Amino acid sequence: MKAARGEAAGSAAPGSPPAGPAAPGASGAPPKGHGRRALLGYAWALLAIAGAWQLLSLALGPLVLPRPWDVFRNFAGQIQNPAFLGHAAASVRRLAAGLALGFAFAFPLGLAMGRFPRLDALAAPILFLTYPVPKVLLLPALLVIFGLGEAPKAVLLVLVAGYQILVVTRDAVRNMDPRWEASFSTLWPAAKAARKTRRLLALARHVLVPCALPSAMTALRLASGTAVSVLFIAESFATDRGLGFMIVDAWGAMDLARRWSGILAMGLLGAVFFEAAGLLERLLCPGSRRRG
Amino acid sequence: MGAAVEASCLGKSYGGVEVLRGVSLSVAAGGSLAVVGSSGSGKTTLLNLLAGLVPRGAYSGEIRTDPPGAGRAYLMQDCSLFPWKTVLANLELPLALAGAPKAERRRRASAALSELGLGSLGGRYPQEISGGERQRAALGRALVTGADVALLDEPFSALDAIARERLQDSVDAFLAGRGLTSVIATHGIEEAARLGDSVIVLGGKPASVRARIANPERRRRGFRASAAFFRLTLEIRRALEEA
Numbered sequence: 001m002k003a004a005r006g007e008a009a010g011s012a013a014p015g016s017p018p019a020g021p022a023a024p025g026a027s028g029a030p031p032k033g034h035g036r037r038a039l040l041g042y043a044w045a046l047l048a049i050a051g052a053w054q055l056l057s058l059a060l061g062p063l064v065l066p067r068p069w070d071v072f073r074n075f076a077g078q079i080q081n082p083a084f085l086g087h088a089a090a091s092v093r094r095l096a097a098g099l100a101l102g103f104a105f106a107f108p109l110g111l112a113m114g115r116f117p118r119l120d121a122l123a124a125p126i127l128f129l130t131y132p133v134p135k136v137l138l139l140p141a142l143l144v145i146f147g148l149g150e151a152p153k154a155v156l157l158v159l160v161a162g163y164q165i166l167v168v169t170r171d172a173v174r175n176m177d178p179r180w181e182a183s184f185s186t187l188w189p190a191a192k193a194a195r196k197t198r199r200l201l202a203l204a205r206h207v208l209v210p211c212a213l214p215s216a217m218t219a220l221r222l223a224s225g226t227a228v229s230v231l232f233i234a235e236s237f238a239t240d241r242g243l244g245f246m247i248v249d250a251w252g253a254m255d256l257a258r259r260w261s262g263i264l265a266m267g268l269l270g271a272v273f274f275e276a277a278g279l280l281e282r283l284l285c286p287g288s289r290r291r292g
Numbered sequence: 293m294g295a296a297v298e299a300s301c302l303g304k305s306y307g308g309v310e311v312l313r314g315v316s317l318s319v320a321a322g323g324s325l326a327v328v329g330s331s332g333s334g335k336t337t338l339l340n341l342l343a344g345l346v347p348r349g350a351y352s353g354e355i356r357t358d359p360p361g362a363g364r365a366y367l368m369q370d371c372s373l374f375p376w377k378t379v380l381a382n383l384e385l386p387l388a389l390a391g392a393p394k395a396e397r398r399r400r401a402s403a404a405l406s407e408l409g410l411g412s413l414g415g416r417y418p419q420e421i422s423g424g425e426r427q428r429a430a431l432g433r434a435l436v437t438g439a440d441v442a443l444l445d446e447p448f449s450a451l452d453a454i455a456r457e458r459l460q461d462s463v464d465a466f467l468a469g470r471g472l473t474s475v476i477a478t479h480g481i482e483e484a485a486r487l488g489d490s491v492i493v494l495g496g497k498p499a500s501v502r503a504r505i506a507n508p509e510r511r512r513r514g515f516r517a518s519a520a521f522f523r524l525t526l527e528i529r530r531a532l533e534e535a
Contacts (some may be wrong), residue, residue: 184371185345186365187386187433202389210376286377287417 053094066256074257075264088265091240094150095231095273098157099224105158106165107216111208113166114173126172135159136233143238153234158256160230161223163195168219180278210285217281221274228270243269295362295440295473296321296340302353303498304337304346310498310501312337312351317475317492321358324467324474326488326507327530328481329535334499335477337495339366339383340441356373357441365439367431369446373418379429380405380414386437404432412439424455431463435472442474448483460486468511475479481532485524493528497534 050068057065078084090155113120113127135156142152184207188199235244243262297319304312310443312334319325327335342355357364373382376518383401391401405411406478408428410421418426427447447463448456464487465473466503476487484491489510505527509520 098427111485179368179370179372180374182345183368183374186368188389206374210374285376287374287378287419 038275063256065086066260070257071260071264075261077152078258078261079267084246084261086266087241087243088269090239091231091235091243091266091269094153094157094234094242095224095269096228097154098227098231098272099161099220099277100222101154102158102161102227103165103216103220106162107169108171108213110166110216111173111204111212114176114212115204115208120170127163127166127170131163134162134238136230139234139237144214150237153231153239156230157227158236160227161220163291164223164226165216165219169212169216169250171207172215176208176211180211209288214281214285215275217285221277221281224273228266228273232266296358297355297362297441297475298358299342299355300353302338302341302351302355304334304341304351312341313498313500314355315494315499316499319407319473319475320489321473322468322471323489324464324476324487326484326491327475327477327494328479328484328488328491328532329397329477329494329499330479330532333479333494333535335479335494336445337499339445339475339477342358342441343443344385347481361524363437363439364441364443365434365437366443367427367434367445367447370450373426373430373433375417375419377417378414378419379410379416379421382418382429383414383433383436390437401432401436404436405429408432422455423451424459427451427459427466428462431466435470440473442472444474444476446478447476449479456483481525481528484528485512485521491524491528493531493535495532502535503528 011269050072053065053068062070109123113123129177138159139152139156142155146152146155181203184203188202231242232244232247236248237244239245247259247262247266250256250262298317300316302312302315303310308337315338317325317327327333327338327430341351341353343364345366373379374385377385380398380401383404385398387397387400397425402411402414405414408431410425410429413425413428413429414419418429421429427450431444431447431532448459451459452524474487476484478484478487485507487510488507490507491503491505492501493505494500495502505524507524509515509518512518512520515521
């Protein structure tokens with residue numbers, strides 16, 4: 001067959017019909033120069049924040065807000081300090097475990113709620129009633145239930161990340177373009193004879209998961225920011241490790257530069273997880289047009 | 293090789309609203325039938341029934357193929373290639389669902405792409421190729437498992453006029469080359485005249501067959517520019533207006 005020429009290229013994101021021009025880098029690979037642009041963006045952001053910080057420091061005085069240069073110098077020293085690196089490693093472990101477990105629980109549950117109206121009718125009201133509750137308020141109860149170890153912090157982070165991923169995944173499945181499922185059904189004439197479980201698993205693998213994953217990954221990126229904030233509070237209680245503990249400890253010792261180094265480290269930690277989630281999204285959702 | 297398709301007295305209702313009543317049709321093995329009607333005239337419903345997407349108890353009437361149980365491939369409107377899979381992976385999917393081993397899937401999907409003139413586009417995503425290329429890839433996906441009957445629901449409606457005519461020719465040649473039986477739903481009068489060995493006109497509420505028009509000269513060289521073609525389009529137009 002000869003190729004028909006003069007046809008306009010189109011593009012489609014999961015859940016929407018194919019239309020419009022193809023996005024650059026619409027395949028799995030990030031757009032050319034993406035890494036360099038991202039680094040330049042962060043360099044600009046650091047300069048802008050440092051400028052505003054310097055002005056605020058001049059206005060408030062260094063006892064309230066230390067000068068950025070002093071904090072950067074302290075931070076450069078801290079990252080060679082094994083104790084600081086230990087605190088940072090503990091925070092990274094908690095954050096990674098909380099986000100991963102949150103995703104592992106929430107994504108399948110969101111798929112199931114989006115797919116099965118009866119399950120959704122039972123679970124959605126519970127979800128909507130508990131979603132707005134600030135999860136950090138549960139920390140004292142979690143400490144009582146799970147003890148003083150890592151478990152209550154992990155559960156808190158799982159709740160914080162999981163709720164966001166759950167709501168978004170459920171909605172992504174519910175709002176999925178019905179054409180995808182109809183299209184899938186035309187490809188498998190033997191589906192009617194196949195077991196129901198096998199049919200459902202095939203549908204989940206080839207349609208539901210790819211449709212919902214880009215939205216869930218975006219929720220994961222947003223959750224990573226929220227989780228850093230909650231991590232600070234979780235590490236303020238019943239632990240002697242983590243950046244949150246270090247910040248509170250430096251606060252008590254009136255060590256302003258160390259305290260702000262910890263705050264800077266937490267900000268960087270959030271940015272790294274945000275970018276890592278974006279990278280994961282590009283790897284797992286190669287046909288998606290969502291780009292960080 | 294294609295299979296003959298026969299349907300008698302098909303009827304379908306959605307939520308108490310009757311959308312299709314008493315539709316009968318017959319297509320010879322290797323032949324083509326164009327189903328023409330305005331938007332909402334029940335063409336897609338008819339193709340859904342012929343494709344076997346509607347459970348047996350959910351419609352009235354009979355659908356038979358000769359030989360019985362012939363494979364049916366359905367190309368939906370807007371083609372619906374999955375944008376999260378490459379073109380090649382889209383073509384491999386029906387084979388995977390049918391349980392074909394990985395090497396065979398790759399071989400058959402690649403062969404189908406080459407046959408459709410898309411051999412170099414297997415690694416692209418559907419949103420990175422043109423509308424016509426997507427349509428051909430979707431046709432390849434529908435037929436890669438070796439169906440006997442092709443059901444095409446407004447397959448060219450999203451294309452511009454020139455691309456549509458070229459694709460009509462190439463798809464027609466592809467189906468004829470394989471000896472496949474085809475049923476093509478369209479709202480285009482010229483498209484129906486160009487692609488159907490016979491044409492049925494759907495109309496009314498609920499939709500029923502308002503006219504049956506034979507098109508014996510369709511495969512004659514130069515048919516599209518002939519007086520017979522224009523007479524046929526006038527006849528279809530009149531039937532549509534009266535429907």
